[in-house]
Amino acid sequence: MAFVxxxxxxxxxGSFGLLQPLADGLKLxxxxxxxxxxxxxxxxxxxxxxxxxxxxxxWAVVPFDYGMVLSDSNxxxxxxxxxxxxxxxxxxxxxxxxxxxxxxxx
Numbered sequence: 001m002a003f004v005x006x007x008x009x010x011x012x013x014g015s016f017g018l019l020q021p022l023a024d025g026l027k028l029x030x031x032x033x034x035x036x037x038x039x040x041x042x043x044x045x046x047x048x049x050x051x052x053x054x055x056x057x058x059w060a061v062v063p064f065d066y067g068m069v070l071s072d073s074n075x076x077x078x079x080x081x082x083x084x085x086x087x088x089x090x091x092x093x094x095x096x097x098x099x100x101x102x103x104x105x106x
Contacts (some may be wrong), residue, residue, distance in 0.1 A: 021042065027088075044094065047093055048090060048094070048096035049090075050090040051091060054087040055084075055087055058084055060079075061073055062080070
């Protein structure tokens with residue numbers, strides 16, 4: 001499988017394949033970036049970053065163990081719903097920032 005995907009397999013990367021996720025992540029980061037030529041580059045790249053950051057912020061009210069939570073809020077469920085609904089905006093705005101609407105000239 002690794003040969004078909006042109007990557008090093010788990011038997012090559014670290015003992016017991018423990019470094020495989022790190023190798024795959026490094027390959028993904030170092031690949032050639034793909035973006036539309038007419039895109040606003042900085043805003044187009046910020047859309048996934050905004051979505052990822054909001055997904056991390058949502059974990060602030062999720063308890064990890066008894067009494068072990070980052071933010072002890074009484075409205076944790078409302079906070080979780082509000083933050084998870086904001087994460088959609090990064091995905092929605094990536095389309096207009098890429099300027100790839102059919103029939104729209106710029």
